[in-house]
Amino acid sequence: MRNAYIGIDVGSVSTNVVAINEQGDVLFHYYVRTNGQPIESVKKGIEQLKDHLCNNWNVAGVGTTGSGRQLAGIMVGADVVKNEITAHAVATIQFVPDVRTIFEIGGQDSKIILVKDQMVVDFAMNTVCAAGTGSFLDHQAERLGIKIEDFGKLALTAKNDVRIAGRCTVFAESDMIAKQQFGFSKAEIINGLCQALVRNYMNNLARGKKLEPPFVFQGGVAANVGIKAAFEKEIGHEVIIPQYHHVMGAIGAAILAREEVKGRRTNFRGFHALQTEFVPSSFICNGCSNMCEVIKVKVNGQTVAMWGDRCGMWQEKVKQII
Amino acid sequence: MNVTFPYMGTVIIYKKLLELLGHHVIVPPRPSQKTLDLGVKYSPEFACFPFKTIMGSYIEACELGATTIVTSGGHGPCRAGFYSEIHQRILKELGYNVDFIVFDSYFRDKERFMENVRKLKGNYSWFHVAKAIKFTFDMIRELDKLDRWIHRIKPYEKVPGLTKKVWEEIQQQFDQVTTRRELKKARKKGKKMIESIPLQEIDHEKRIRIGIVGEIYVVMEPSINMEIENVLGELGCEVERSHYLSEWINDNMLPRFLKHSDEEEILKKGEPFIEIEIGGHAKHTVGRIVDFKEKGFDGIIHLMPFGCLPELISQSVIPRISKEYDIPVLTLSLDEQTGQANNRTRIEAFIDLIRNTKLKKYTYTA
Numbered sequence: 001m002r003n004a005y006i007g008i009d010v011g012s013v014s015t016n017v018v019a020i021n022e023q024g025d026v027l028f029h030y031y032v033r034t035n036g037q038p039i040e041s042v043k044k045g046i047e048q049l050k051d052h053l054c055n056n057w058n059v060a061g062v063g064t065t066g067s068g069r070q071l072a073g074i075m076v077g078a079d080v081v082k083n084e085i086t087a088h089a090v091a092t093i094q095f096v097p098d099v100r101t102i103f104e105i106g107g108q109d110s111k112i113i114l115v116k117d118q119m120v121v122d123f124a125m126n127t128v129c130a131a132g133t134g135s136f137l138d139h140q141a142e143r144l145g146i147k148i149e150d151f152g153k154l155a156l157t158a159k160n161d162v163r164i165a166g167r168c169t170v171f172a173e174s175d176m177i178a179k180q181q182f183g184f185s186k187a188e189i190i191n192g193l194c195q196a197l198v199r200n201y202m203n204n205l206a207r208g209k210k211l212e213p214p215f216v217f218q219g220g221v222a223a224n225v226g227i228k229a230a231f232e233k234e235i236g237h238e239v240i241i242p243q244y245h246h247v248m249g250a251i252g253a254a255i256l257a258r259e260e261v262k263g264r265r266t267n268f269r270g271f272h273a274l275q276t277e278f279v280p281s282s283f284i285c286n287g288c289s290n291m292c293e294v295i296k297v298k299v300n301g302q303t304v305a306m307w308g309d310r311c312g313m314w315q316e317k318v319k320q321i322i
Numbered sequence: 323m324n325v326t327f328p329y330m331g332t333v334i335i336y337k338k339l340l341e342l343l344g345h346h347v348i349v350p351p352r353p354s355q356k357t358l359d360l361g362v363k364y365s366p367e368f369a370c371f372p373f374k375t376i377m378g379s380y381i382e383a384c385e386l387g388a389t390t391i392v393t394s395g396g397h398g399p400c401r402a403g404f405y406s407e408i409h410q411r412i413l414k415e416l417g418y419n420v421d422f423i424v425f426d427s428y429f430r431d432k433e434r435f436m437e438n439v440r441k442l443k444g445n446y447s448w449f450h451v452a453k454a455i456k457f458t459f460d461m462i463r464e465l466d467k468l469d470r471w472i473h474r475i476k477p478y479e480k481v482p483g484l485t486k487k488v489w490e491e492i493q494q495q496f497d498q499v500t501t502r503r504e505l506k507k508a509r510k511k512g513k514k515m516i517e518s519i520p521l522q523e524i525d526h527e528k529r530i531r532i533g534i535v536g537e538i539y540v541v542m543e544p545s546i547n548m549e550i551e552n553v554l555g556e557l558g559c560e561v562e563r564s565h566y567l568s569e570w571i572n573d574n575m576l577p578r579f580l581k582h583s584d585e586e587e588i589l590k591k592g593e594p595f596i597e598i599e600i601g602g603h604a605k606h607t608v609g610r611i612v613d614f615k616e617k618g619f620d621g622i623i624h625l626m627p628f629g630c631l632p633e634l635i636s637q638s639v640i641p642r643i644s645k646e647y648d649i650p651v652l653t654l655s656l657d658e659q660t661g662q663a664n665n666r667t668r669i670e671a672f673i674d675l676i677r678n679t680k681l682k683k684y685t686y687t688a
Contacts, residue, residue: 119675121679125664312552
């Protein structure tokens, strides 16, 4: 039986599951909205994966990433739990080996990663504002009554440029409403929004950095042709969108898992293990005036993980159990 | 009088000094969520993060019965110079009647400095005061040595969390010390405790050393900087800070003939980037980055309170330093809203970046 490696990326908006083979070819990819239920989404994704792989493949390693990486890692028994910046870079380097600049825009954060000789040399993540992220586009599409899938195409039909304030979501929204009242068309406003998002991204993340081609654009928002066009206009260069742009984080996690398990057995708990009930709960610790909200995950009545405490008191307790 | 002080770093030192001068000392609780909530509620919205935390600390100390606050001033065009004035007004408005004794650098206003000392000294002789100061200074020097040692070995501990526990115990023991003999004993015992921590062996070339630079309060106080030294230790990095209390006292309080300081040298290293003194620790931050690089450190984490003016300036020259000296720098801005998960991701990715670069370099040369 040949070896497959699983990568899981649990983000704020989507949960992605992929499987790759020894050579790094993608065998399976799955993208689903998290909808605030990471456990259910991961279970669903893994079930689909199981059906797809049938019994022809042996799971030799599993990695998790994304903001839900800890929880997902515990659920599946991950060999590696990695931050999304490293995971994204690893995957991009595999598909575009000479990549120098990676733009990544996800549901609730956006990042820029600079690469040299296949190594990450610098990166930045958005700081305070959601204006440069997918959720904001989602929200505006909904407000304008457009499906997010059609958003980009519609933007490309715009005849005139409209400048929309993109510094902050609140200002952008009121500016959009004002421009609507002036009589601009939906397409023009959406196009203006795409440009505002890119401008904001560049000002916020790329400030002070020297950007070199090839440029790769990935993350859920890369599906939006309007944003791609805005990027190309802003930097005056072609932007590559990789085939699996929406699941790059998961692919990176799978690649990292492959590296990690070399010469040892995987910690993967097996497909059947996902049938067990994972019960997350939280409580306020009254140990000191920090009043941390501690998150606790139970499996079959036994606590398998705890986090969220600043002092590490609860985290340590679980380590002792295991 | 019941004396208190801002909570920053190894607080047993301030406590010890004030106790030796015969005061009843009220140690404010370690800054917690409650402290921040109080501080944010009663501070001007645009005051910086240290101001707010200290505000909360003062209120908690006043609740515990403090009547006098001893603190340090700031220099240059940094808001820290205003702190005591504004804090005092806010406390007064809240109905706490407290006195402030503010120590600025001795070299700036010698008379005022001595007047403050006289206030605190009470009926003790000058000889006693000098002895007390020397004693606590020696104590903090010993503690800082152990502190540096602790964060050098933390990444290699075999039992997770043991090093942190040992450090806490050492501080408790130093807290009990009142005589020179006891100090010597505590030092010996501390050394022994650290030596007995079981460690993993690691290749010298694989060690990752991170320097922490930035504004003094967020660099020195673990409870408000996400315990960054610990976090980095757990990620496998040796850590050294740009600020230690003993150095600060050395540079700001001691008469010239008593000190041997590398402060001037460090400031000079920063001069190509920030020429003049712009307040806060901006110049110091830049100088320290260069200094850490020259000492062979692999990366720098730069901490600043959100909206801190001097550090914003150092932040904007950092890309140049980073390029010229070929050292990666990660700037983290901290305030009461800091989402920890987000910063954690940044720190992890930053360490990955450093480790990968380093390992590759290592395999190339091997």
